[in-house]
Amino acid sequence: MKPLTKDEVASMESTHANRSLLISALRNLPEGFTWDYGNPCRCAMGLGVVLGLTKTEHAGDLAEAIGAERDEVHAICYYTMGTRQTPRDVTAGQIAERFERLP
Numbered sequence: 001m002k003p004l005t006k007d008e009v010a011s012m013e014s015t016h017a018n019r020s021l022l023i024s025a026l027r028n029l030p031e032g033f034t035w036d037y038g039n040p041c042r043c044a045m046g047l048g049v050v051l052g053l054t055k056t057e058h059a060g061d062l063a064e065a066i067g068a069e070r071d072e073v074h075a076i077c078y079y080t081m082g083t084r085q086t087p088r089d090v091t092a093g094q095i096a097e098r099f100e101r102l103p
Contacts, residue, residue: 015067018053019099022066025051026096037095038087044095045077068102 004012025047029035033050036042040057041049048054054061059074066073076098 012067015065019066019068019102021051022048022053022062023096023099026092026099029092035092036088037090040077043077044092044099066099066102068099072102 022044026044029047030050033047034042040046045054045057045059045062048062048065049057053065059077060070062068062077063070063073076095
C-alpha cells in the first residue's frame with residue numbers, strides 16, 4: 001500500500017471536519033433554519049448549503065463534502081430507512097445519528 005499524499009491527507013481531514021460540522025448543526029439547528037425532512041432545502045442537504053459545505057441540495061454533493069458514499073447519503077436524506085415514520089416525523093437528531101454511523 002502506497003503512503004497517502006499531503007493532498008489526500010488534507011482532503012480526508014477536511015471531509016471529517018465537514019461531517020462533524022454537519023452532525024453538530026443537525027443536533028443544534030442554526031437560528032432561522034426550519035427543519036423539514038420532506039423538503040431538500042430544509043433537511044440535511046439544505047443545511048449543507050447553509051453551512052457552506054455544498055452549493056446545491058443534492059445528495060452527491062453532500063456525500064463528496066463529508067467523505068461518504070452518495071448512495072449512503074441518498075438513503076439517509078430521501079428515505080426513513082426502513083422505519084414506519086412519515087417525513088414530518090423524522091427529526092434532525094435522528095438524521096445526525098445516521099450520519100454518525102457512516103463509515
